[in-house]
Amino acid sequence: MIHHISLAKPLGTRIDARDPLRVASVLAKILNGKAYKFLVSNSYSYIVIPFDDYGTHVVVFKEGNVLSPSTDADPVKVIQATPTNLVAIHAAVSVPTSQQQIEQIGQQEGWRVLTRKQGDARFSLVEFWVENRILFEFLPPEFTPQYLEVMKLESIERPTSCSIEPITV
Template identity: 35%
Template structure:
């Protein structure tokens, strides 16, 4: 199952608002990845969402203990990514990444839910969630929690409130 997918658009707010309407959900700003991003929340039990970044945003792997970031496009990369569930363990996911010679690392998004950031062919990100990570995601990434996070100030701007 997919939890979320990302796309880019010329007018992220408008696109996210229309997609949220189709979901029967709500659109909100999505500042963690790229300025001007919006997210369409389905508001369902799986916290299904579509992240919408400004056209040309590229996701870039960051070295060491850091999350991927969105940067203005210079060609070659893109913002499209998705989060997927797996029945495999984290060690099994890393073994596959090593076998394929694809970069992969564990990240704790917003300090609340874990993902394995897997870079397919070295330049396309897939967030892989083990059973434990799926439970964290579903507990943290709700529309109500997102709205509380957006209402927060200062350093809490990019942190989900579980």
């Protein structure tokens, strides 16, 4: 289950990758799912589906491909933009894979992986840097309860809890 995605611009559950097939294959291992060619023509995109009860999926586009609104009644289109080395996006995702399996997969790919334990962070997580540029915070089964507890309203609004301040909209 995807718990949060932090975005600099609206991307939903889409990321771009230098090697989208490789990234989709790795994410499929961690999410215990399958990767498929995505149904957007000529976009070199893949969709990873873990077939959970929530309809979770991640679409992996080729680096630089972005979604663009159409100028008329046509649906969204994929266009090529200037790729960036690092991105202002990260996602926290509960996965069925163990901490050790996630670390091993990251090491096999040559990607940065760092396990942060509660105390060092607000909750335990595995920082997993896809292509050493896109951050996923993976929560193996043993880490998910901590995250869910920390994200409760009473935990967030506790005075010494964190640096999140409510705003009036």
